[in-house]
Amino acid sequence: MKNKTNIISKIKSRLTNDSKKEWPGLINAYKDFLPINDSTPIVSLKEGNTPLIRAKSLEKHIGRGVKIYLKYDGLNPTGSFKDRGMTMAISKAKEEGSKAVICASTGNTSASAAAYAKRAGMKAFVLIPDGYVAQGKLAQALVYGAEVLAINGNFDKALEMVQSIAEDYPITLVNSVNPYRLQGQKTAAFEIIDELGEAPEWLCIPVGNGGNITAYWMGFNEYFNQKKTKKLPKMMGFQALGSAPLVFNKLVKNPETIATAIRIGNPVNWKKAVEAKQNSLGSFEAVTESEIIEAYKLIGEEGIFCEPASAASVAGLIKIQKNLSDNSKVVCVLTGNGLKDPDCAINNNDAVFHTKLDPDLNKISKLMGF
């Protein structure tokens, strides 16, 4: 009896400790699901394991017993979901002996590639559209020591160029055409099921290049096949109206939107993204700039700061909420941290902001309404 009590107390203690256990990074956490082996050098900043936060104000807004969770992937090490794929892509590049990597980017990929490449002791080149990368993202690429090449052209042009360069020279391409990227990104779906115990009814997600929706769908299916969830979600992909090739099934020559992270007119993962939508009985929809900003502010009211592209997921949910059954569970993916694009917040908020005030107690108390 005493022995049994001892064992139980030991188990309890391990379980308690485990809830505070170090997160080892997503490759170590999900290694059985990833194409790595014992000799893969794991390059990690402890990415993944990002919070799933209940969105109570949004739930009030939508009503009907719908439960809404925000998957806040902006809390990855470089502030976006790109880190999930980059830990895989850079680890595999290092395993293969690569000394340098290259990518085209609207900003988040370049930040992530630069950070992981530096950590791996590799050189990173990043091509970005000059003048169209949010300030925080540019700052990151520079601080992580990438060589940044800003071209007169958009993301699609930059991608075309890096693909050519990677074909002609000894340098690894780490855009989402790199298959390891999607492998890493699929772990976000695992985390959602691990936490909720099942897949949600809807997975709402911003769509630019189509890689992330593809990766999530892959992850949900792998867990479904392992019987870790009994159902699969509908994949609901949202694009900005001025940059919505998948919604209208038509290439966009000059995509335009405040949501710069999804300002992509010719998605590389076009076909896979369409398959994810079709096979999940999901949907693609366009959201306007003002719908994106409205959602961005609503997310701020939850106490969460995301970048404008991330808000497309919530904007889409609000737009087509009538299609959602009562009491459904929805996860909206917030792909990037709002701090990446502070200008957007400064130009789009409903806060009261008094500047250059005299430090006079009476005046300030009065201003505050006392």
Place this chain on the structure above:
Amino acid sequence: MKNKTNIISKIKSRLTNDSKKEWPGLINAYKDFLPINDSTPIVSLKEGNTPLIRAKSLEKHIGRGVKIYLKYDGLNPTGSFKDRGMTMAISKAKEEGSKAVICASTGNTSASAAAYAKRAGMKAFVLIPDGYVAQGKLAQALVYGAEVLAINGNFDKALEMVQSIAEDYPITLVNSVNPYRLQGQKTAAFEIIDELGEAPEWLCIPVGNGGNITAYWMGFNEYFNQKKTKKLPKMMGFQALGSAPLVFNKLVKNPETIATAIRIGNPVNWKKAVEAKQNSLGSFEAVTESEIIEAYKLIGEEGIFCEPASAASVAGLIKIQKNLSDNSKVVCVLTGNGLKDPDCAINNNDAVFHTKLDPDLNKISKLMGF
């Protein structure tokens, strides 16, 4: 026998799942160590549980078998360690029926107070020094819907004013004079011990108002008393040379430094910070602006982007490394996310940045050295 195997397999499965277990936020994770009760409404954004990242480039720099870990508290929900204290302060304010909170801030506290207050359905007023708050932090306070009052005066003046206002009117002060703030912040020390299995030899930390060094010391001691660590660290506090009241034991009228988060001339927790230093046999040292920037870049080379104030911890370690025994373990606290202050990165980096390039493959390949 079969039964035993079953039990073991169930335990194994729980243990495995637990390593991927939802982090419930720091109040729920450490409730036995915090002044809450069953009726405390827990206001959380799942703060805490931030990564402790091995700094391998820095270790090479220092040598002698020293192990260096960076506690990257910039991955808290609003991007700084302030969230640790704010989840406690706002939960307790709500428990007490408060409808509004106020704070003075160099930026991080205002961002955190605004986010948690909004989540709790409370109003937040924040006083900041006009023109001296990094862009990202201001953006946050606005997006979280605080009422922002920017005064002609520094942090110390702003703090004096909010203390008066909180005395005269029904509004809760959430600066670090609020005792619940330090209670929440001490959990970072718990996390370090939970992960390393013991306290490090040195805890290097930036010091502004003196609250965080006080909170860490409290946390280390509580775990020591619970026998969760056999030793206590030396508390090594670093201030910017232009804003170093604790180092020189002299109030600074007009503190100046690029590290705006620790630009404080009259620390509220002066006495407690000195006690933490003395009782731990630690030290206070000043670091110059160029030492801070140098450390900031070295941290970037680890693939980590912190705000300039955070880099003071690493700058200090580098400065007084000779005092460190061989094979010691050191934890440097990175208090805030670099994305809070993108201008600092754009103005201080060694990266190669080419702008306005023609999208010409030959020219670009040549630029890249091929």
